[in-house]
Amino acid sequence: MDMISEDKINSMSSMEKLRFVLDGVKSGNIVVLEGGLTPEEQMKLIELTMTEVNEDFPGIEMSGYPTKRGFLNLRRKTRLTVVGPAKVMRTIKKEKDLISAMISAI
Amino acid sequence: MKSKRRRKGILSRLIDALFFRKKTAKIGIYGPPNAGKTTLANRIIHTFVDENEDIGVSTEIPHETRRAVRRGGIIIDLKSKSVQNQNPTPHSKTEERKSKAKLKLDVVDTPGLATKIDFHEFMAYGLEEEEAKKRAKEATEGVIEAIKWLDDIDGIVLLMDATKDPYTQTNIVIVGNMEARGTPVIIAANKVDLADAAPQRIINAFPQHPVIPISALKGENMEELYEEMARRFR
Ligand SMILES: Nc1nc2c(ncn2[C@@H]2O[C@H](COP(=O)(O)OP(=O)(O)OP(=O)(O)O)[C@@H](O)[C@H]2O)c(=O)[nH]1
Ligand SMILES: [Mg+2]
Numbered sequence: 001m002d003m004i005s006e007d008k009i010n011s012m013s014s015m016e017k018l019r020f021v022l023d024g025v026k027s028g029n030i031v032v033l034e035g036g037l038t039p040e041e042q043m044k045l046i047e048l049t050m051t052e053v054n055e056d057f058p059g060i061e062m063s064g065y066p067t068k069r070g071f072l073n074l075r076r077k078t079r080l081t082v083v084g085p086a087k088v089m090r091t092i093k094k095e096k097d098l099i100s101a102m103i104s105a106i
Numbered sequence: 107m108k109s110k111r112r113r114k115g116i117l118s119r120l121i122d123a124l125f126f127r128k129k130t131a132k133i134g135i136y137g138p139p140n141a142g143k144t145t146l147a148n149r150i151i152h153t154f155v156d157e158n159e160d161i162g163v164s165t166e167i168p169h170e171t172r173r174a175v176r177r178g179g180i181i182i183d184l185k186s187k188s189v190q191n192q193n194p195t196p197h198s199k200t201e202e203r204k205s206k207a208k209l210k211l212d213v214v215d216t217p218g219l220a221t222k223i224d225f226h227e228f229m230a231y232g233l234e235e236e237e238a239k240k241r242a243k244e245a246t247e248g249v250i251e252a253i254k255w256l257d258d259i260d261g262i263v264l265l266m267d268a269t270k271d272p273y274t275q276t277n278i279v280i281v282g283n284m285e286a287r288g289t290p291v292i293i294a295a296n297k298v299d300l301a302d303a304a305p306q307r308i309i310n311a312f313p314q315h316p317v318i319p320i321s322a323l324k325g326e327n328m329e330e331l332y333e334e335m336a337r338r339f340r
Binding site for chain 1: 219220221222224225239242246247249250253256274275276278279280281282283285286292
């Protein structure tokens with residue numbers, strides 16, 4: 001499991017972040033990002049994933065808390081995002097403030 | 107006679123220019139695979155365009171739609187339809203003039219969005235291995251196409267299967283992106299004809315957007331969806 005601090009995430013560009021996450025997941029890791037990915041980044045991650053899906057890599061499982069909204073919806077604050085290989089990670093229960101994931105051996 | 111008709115033409119064009127937007131709104135039907143997007147798109151076309159025209163095929167196998175398809179120039183005109191809302195829900199009681207709602211739009215039926223596509227899943231539906239792999243490849247391209255289409259979309263109907271857990275990351279990501287872009291979203295809680303449908307779960311999960319329970323297959327509560335579309339996508 002890779003736990004990535006908010007500082008490290010903030011030092012990366014969007015594309016670097018997505019590449020970093022997807023490379024980690026493709027090598028079998030669960031990647032936990034403190035501070036999370038924005039909805040736009042998550043959509044880009046889905047797109048990037050789809051270009052790399054093949055018979056051995058069916059894709060990703062992604063979980064996260066929705067962005068919190070500030071005053072007048074002007075500021076959005078992303079929170080934790082968890083991304084893992086679809087082959088080993090299953091989100092079993094997901095609520096606004098609770099994520100339970102099951103991880104099985106490959 | 108001739109000139110009279112001509113004048114009428116100018117008049118109605120003037121009315122059109124005054125009351126309807128010049129640019130036709132492009133409305134995307136989005137959602138996870140198998141939510142009923144093509145079923146809904148077909149129903150809209152059957153009701154307002156042509157009973158015999160289909161935008162695409164709907165089946166119980168996921169990722170049936172693997173190319174986005176647009177049908178242009180659909181006029182949702184509730185005045186010409188007999189609008190009877192027998193059991194109005196809290197959403198519908200607001201506006202008086204709603205039954206006169208009219209909206210011109212293009213409907214885009216999109217491939218289901220997913221974070222994973224496993225060809226084994228298609229084999230479980232009886233497809234041969236080669237066919238399943240081909241379908242998986244096309245499905246990945248379909249997801250990318252659906253995402254790319256978002257750039258050209260003026261509003262979305264996000265369809266969810268009301269018998270399933272709505273709180274999935276794909277649903278959250280779609281909603282989050284629309285909010286970031288300021289694009290209007292209507293959530294349709296589909297398949298309410300099924301006994302285990304729980305539209306309330308969807309309402310609880312996405313309280314910031316209108317949720318309309320419908321059955322695209324049986325045609326239940328469609329008027330309320332059309333009214334909401336006319337209201338939001340105008
Ligand atoms: N019971 C019930 N079944 C429905 C309803 N709407 C669609 N279905 C069924 O759900 C299945 C999937 O419908 P589609 O319209 O193909 O779904 P889709 O979202 O276009 O699916 P993809 O193109 O694969 O992403 C089909 O078997 C439909 O008959 C509904 O309102 N009620
Ligand atoms: Mg379809």
